[in-house]
Every structure is written in structure tokens, then in C-alpha cells.
Amino acid sequence: MRYNLMSSNVAECLNPALAKAFEFPIVSMIEIIQMMLMRWFYIRRQKANNTISPVTPEVEKKLMEHLSQSAGLPVSPSSQVIYQVNTREGVNFTVDLEQKTCTCKVFDTLGIPCCHALAAAKVCGLPVVALVDDEYMTSDWINTYNCNVMPVPDANDSYTAEETSDTDMLPPESKTGPGRHKKRRIPSVGEGHVSQKAA
Template sequence: MALKVLTEHTARSMKCSIEWNSDTGYEVLEGHFRHVVDLPRQTCSCRAWMLKGIPCPHAIAALHHKRLNPMDYISQWYSRDTYIKTYSYFIQTVLNLKMWPPSTNPTVIPLEVRKMPGRPKTVRRKEASEPK
């Protein structure tokens, strides 16, 4: 999944133009938008790199400009070793509901079901790709 996202971002990064900014690193222009990329801190002003852990198109453009491999900047959470460590332990089952301690919180009562106004539909709406 991470490699698929990285290849999509790499294709988008080819449309970006790069300007050096000595204060924060790089300014990357994508269309009418300007993003600031800081490679040492691994941040971008679009925030996609920090949220996903996969370099965004702006960061990939800056990495290619410095001749660095974007694969080295993918978060360790996407690695095979981390995946194997996650599922290496036995997951304990949850105790039966009857064994739980009683709660002092008020019970949540569901809303009453109301009949919606208007005449009910009798024919199913078909998709555009289905024959009529």
C-alpha cells in the first residue's frame, strides 16, 4: 500500500517546480499552491507527509532535487519487520459481558424509529451501468 501511494505521489511530483529557500529548505510549487518542505525535520506545509508517514509529492520533488531516494523516507511503521512484530504476540480474548463489572454510567437509549414523510419508493434505482 505504501509503495502504491509513493508511486502515485512520484507521478504527481513530476509536475512540481522547486525553488531553494535557505530559511526552511525548499518551496515547491504545484499549480497555484506553494508548499514549504523541510527535509531534515521531514515536514511539508500540506501536512500529508506528517499524517501518513509517506513523502508527499512536494517532498518527493525536493528529495529528487537533492538526489535522495524517497524510499528511505517512508515511516518505519510500513516496514515488514514492524508488521511481523505487531502480530507476533498472542491476542487475549475479551471476557464475557456477564463478567464485566457493572457500570455506573447512565444507559444510552436509542432514538425512536420514525416513518419518513412521502410516498415509499417501489422501484429500485438502478446504476448508470445497469441495463434498463
């Protein structure tokens, strides 16, 4: 489940956040990433625990939009779970509340009931929350950030074997090319921004 986010590479989303960390040595970079994840998990855990709604705030906002669009839509029942919903433009849509589908494909794709499904649910008295996929529930959101990212330990507090501490560790041999080191990564194909020139 993509949670309504379309991305070809999740790692590309982290690159801007880690741009400064890439300039540090490897150990410092790992510590910065750990501190960043610790802060992110804490903020999201607090936000999830303070949410009263059974669904996440973004989904609740989307549901409110669909509810306003469902007002006044004529609904014709075919069975206890299948309904025909007519729009103001005269287009008919078939909603299956048991399979959580609608011929408009919004319900099928997002996992969030469309305005046609909400209009049908209002007729049969089905709670709106029952139509939302489990991935959008606040309980799943809380469980996602339930684990703690521990703080970076101090180097003096960690045990180091004597045979390791007495050994002089030298950096690996490497050849440094001419010119300055690149600080910014090279964007992949289709990743760069298209510049629009004024006509």
C-alpha cells in the same frame, strides 16, 4: 500511530468477525477466537515475509501515486533540507526533509511523503524510503506478527487436580427473561447505517 486508519473503537471491528462465535458456549467461543487469531497471524506473517519491498504494499501503492503527481513540479532550494515546491496551479508549499513536514500537511499527518516532498527529495538525491515513517516499514510489519498463536490444546492432554475433577460443577443461578435471546448486539450511537430513501 493509527496507520492511516480512523476508528473510534477497535473492538467494533472484531464484532462482525465474531458474530457466529457469540452463539456458542463460552469455552467454544474462546476456542473459535483463538483459532481465528491463529489463522490471521499465519496469513499476515506469510504475506509480510514474502514482501520484497522495504515498505508495506499499501504504502508502496500510495508512494507510486504521489510520485506520479510529483513529476514536473518546480523545486527551489532554501537550504540542504528546506525546499519550496510550486504546483501547476501556482500554489507554493514549503518542505522540510529533515523534520519530515510539508505545509500541505499530508506528509505530517500520514507519515508518508507527499508529492511535494518527493519532488524535493528527487532534487537533493534523497532516497524515498528514508522519508517514510518506521511504522510503515516491512521490517516492523514482520515483527508485528512474529509471535505464534498456538493451537487449542486437547482437554484430555491438560492436567486437572483431583480435588477439582471430583467436584460437580454446576452452572451459576440466573434468571432467564421472557422472549427470545438477542443474537445481534445493539449498535452504539452513531454506529448504525443511515438508510437513504429515494426521493
